[in-house]
Amino acid sequence: MPMNRRDFLRKIGVGAACAFAAATMPHAIAATRPNVVFIAVDDLRPELGAYGKTHMVTPHMDRLAREGRVFARHYVPAPSCGPSRYALLTGMYPTPAHPVTYHNSAFQMYEQSIGPLSLQQHFQNNGYHTTLIGKVSHTPDGYRGGQNIREDREQNPPEAPGWNVLDTPAGQWNDAWSAFFAYAFGETRTPGESPPVEMADVGDRGYPDAHLADAAIEHLVRRSAGEEPFFLAVGFYKPHLPFNAPQQYWDLYDRDAIDISDVDPYVRTGGEFFGNYGHEARDTEDDDYVRKLRHGYYAATSYVDAQIGRVLEAVDNLGLDENTIVVLWGDHGYHLGELGYWGKHTLHEYALRAPLIVRTPNMPHRGAATDALVSTVDIYPTLAELCGLSVPDHLDGTSFAPILEDPSAETVDRVFGGWNGGTQHTIRTDQYRLIQRNGDVQLYDHHQDPGERQCVADEHPGVRARLVEKLEAFVGRP
Ligand SMILES: [Ca+2]
Structure with a gap:
């Protein structure tokens, strides 16, 4: 149930004087250009209620879908965090001419000063205030070392240029990498030993994503009282491994009812999955264990959905929804045993197809999904067009703004992908x-x-x- 701005500020503990100041200067009225709230979710399969998967408990992403446009066939250009996010923020496909961009080290292009004008830089140059919270580029806080320690920041500048503010809380985990691989009670991963799932009897703040949502809400409050339009990017960590979540999210699913009929148990491949985690000496030929792994992924998905819901609620309750574009983006898909693989590093549909949901103010045909092919590289020109910015020459993508007007529109007839240093490539047509x-x-x-x-x-x-x-x-x- 939406509440008014003043009540919302009181609910989240913003002081009365500040609430009054903010309430008298709603940004939605002051600005002529729309704001952008960009929500990245790590390793999120399009296995959501919004994508017709009715066994999933994802009410908040489903609501965004009802209010916006679901892209049923959105593809990422590479099946790994680094190159996919590099493509997002540069609007460029990874290229064999720069094979580093087909690795998780893609952001080194900026270290070598050969990275192009980034998405956030373009917005910043056009008067937008830009904020990064969490994993938007490759590291979990946007700094090169990913340490989130203030003293290190001179040695570790941002991975990509164009952020006014980078503000990632690490909570009881102290640094961003430890938070990224968080277990409950401030613990973090021991590579090769820690389990791939954890169910702890803790509240939402027992894991980092709730802290990322807290920071995002705090920044929304601050920006909503400001004069400038803003570009706020928040990158949540779950459901990336380890599949950890508070118990209440595990309780949303009946493990015995989890369908594993599409799992191919006879092969056990996936370097990240089996190399970086301990597996109780059990393998994926054990149906109970396979169900437990999927159960963890589902719980982590529902947990991150709840945190996304808190951010969306803040957008609406602060009165920003009338002048804010919301994008929810998954950085790639994931195999949970399909085709005998656990993980993301393939060029199959399971790894390259990822969620994309866009909500704009005044969108016609809300809730109508589209089957049009789109690529992650199309997001940069789309947001530039929607916000009245020029479209830089270096972009590989095509604006899908026409599809936001009409879900039956089509903008491209093929999308591409690649992996493994540029030695593997794929093309997807209708x-x-x-x-x-x-x-x-x-x-x-x-x-x-x-x-x-x-x-x-x-x-x-x-x-x-x-x-x-x-x-x-x-x-x-x-
Ligand atoms: Ca990822």
């Missing part, structure tokens, strides 16, 4: 996915086989040749 890897070509027909279980490259030589040509033109571009 019907097909083609993957090229070490001279091997795989082709999947999504009209027949949405799970990409049956390679049909030999059955469709014409399609194969046409897509290889398009893909090689993409890979070979300057």
